[in-house]
Amino acid sequence: MTTPIAAYDIARSPGCPFDPAPAMREQSRQAAVSRTRLWDGSTPWLVTGHAEHRQILSDQRVSIQPANGTPRLNPGEAQSTSHAAPSFILLDDPEHARLRRMATGAFTVKRVEALRAPTRRIIESRLDELVAGPNPADLVEAFALPVPSLVISELLGVPYGDHEFFQANSRIIINRNSTGEQRGAAGQALAGYLDGLLGQKLAAPADDMLSALAARVTAGELTRAEAVGMGVLMLFAGHETTANMIALGTLALLEHPEQAALLRDSDDPKVIAGAVDELLRYLTITHGGLRRVALADIELGGETIRAGEGIVVVNETANRDPSVFPDPDSLDLRRDARAHVTFGYGIHQCVGQSLARMELQEAYPALLRRLPTLARAADLDDIPFKHDGFIYGVYRLPVTW
Template structure:
């Protein structure tokens, strides 16, 4: 039985949906209800439109791998996250909001540094960054905010080194990125933050053209801009995407993952007391599945009629692919609400799926493996320095996490 457009005139659940009080790690209960009863159904979003919400793991993977569905936010029917992101996404295009062949052509220009072998070669330098920051933690006062003192600096230092951005500018790019990932930011605020970052990287690319180094921005400047394959502005916008995604998401996974482990001491012990790299790698995949910090769904629009989950999504219909609840699908992951670091969670969709899956996932994995295998071993008595009910979660963000995480030892 298929749902018709007339059904959308009835009362529809609003999306995004609130999490249950006291359950900060779990997706909203309404998503679970839809997954079990109406896994492909319409919801209403901020602009009054009624895109389809897809909640089951296999349906989500099938659609993300389907060329009949588009990531282009300029198309009619695309379900924009907020009024501000609608304006920003239509004004500033990067490869993640393009379809093939343009998407593939531009993505290939920045793929090489994120290849698994290249990223593995960075492991010793990432380990040094983590160890140095932990040395500073141990030598300083406590309690300390783990977000500002550790979770945010680790990926920021790594992505700065990879891109060739001076880390001394971290306050500038972190503050502007926070505006970009805040759901409540206005269009003017989003455009101003994006423009400030793009202007800065545009100027930096000019320097790289004159004096190239061994970094990704230098490669874009000398191999793409100088040859006319990209304009300097396009290269700068690509750099903004990589700089923001390269620190914001991983920083939230470090902090939220630490909180989840502190709340599950039996699982924390598996990381703290073991030294098997396979255990650490499995733990990273399970924490990615369990937490799924990109919690506003993958946004798409159908280019043709598609039948999925007993429904027909018509050409021009918007689609929200709810990865946070897909990663808690009991048909894909038995007992999905349990954090189990021994689980084989490799089929999770925290990084998406298909041609648009996260470019930087190999780097994120190595960073998280180094952090999770080092922090709790070196500070075995790490503990919250405040009550869990005092923590402020990023319910207003496009990326989920905690604003601060006071810890002691």
């Protein structure tokens, strides 16, 4: 008798909104590598274990390029025929490496540390406005979304006055329910916007990342379309992921006041950095699954993945693997969580992770110290979680102090 293949189900339990989907957890308990069934009837491999996650994402025999047959996790991806701008994150080496090198310069340790003081000023300014405004307030709108939007705007050279435009189109792109046409139109809108800004930087360079990309276009190192693709990626990923992490992380801390106190009361940068990594591990907001396709036969977790077969790699179960993180369902800010895979692993891991970490290291302590009585202003059951997003978080977070 053939064992039925479980459907791919990332629906989190309303009663446990910080934990991975129950169905995904159960499949992970049964095997670190197994089959799953997608909406279109296809049955790619599902990789849920931590060691297997790292192994497959480090294997040069897998491809990330959609044209090679990576799984499509929802109908919107299958309907989408428009790629507004090429993105290096959807390319394999050596082309991926060539383009990635041109983006990493903005995220070196030295560059990110230079942004720490300006980020602190942005955070303090937003906290001033929050305190001066209505109480209760929506922390997403008043703090979590503006902070990374302002930081990435300054880094890229994008006018923050256009934030409503780029935030609205970003929301369409990450919503699972968006059709391919909607997602394509939003991507084209962002690409057209960045192309216009790039043209301005070509004519009048400034001290920002778009100007640096424009200089590479002038030097013939990048095509204009490639530069636009990088700009779209940095603008989109640079505010959406961190904004969701600030809001969801704050909510998790409010639900664990003893952990919040540890972070609020420490002035040790190592303690704060460790706390941020634990929050990244515990929450794993990138919960849509990383898609790959095998280019050759690969042995993984006791299974043979054949050439041409699709693979879905799951971050959130790898981050709750008890063989790596004892008592993984507990939020413990003293834990050494540096082995988490929230930013992915291997050559395609998040290029802006150092910037995200820095922003979180500044945002959480500043918020908790400025508002030591911060609390939810709504029942947990009434908070709208982003169950429909590729990036997990909350749409609103009513708070009081």
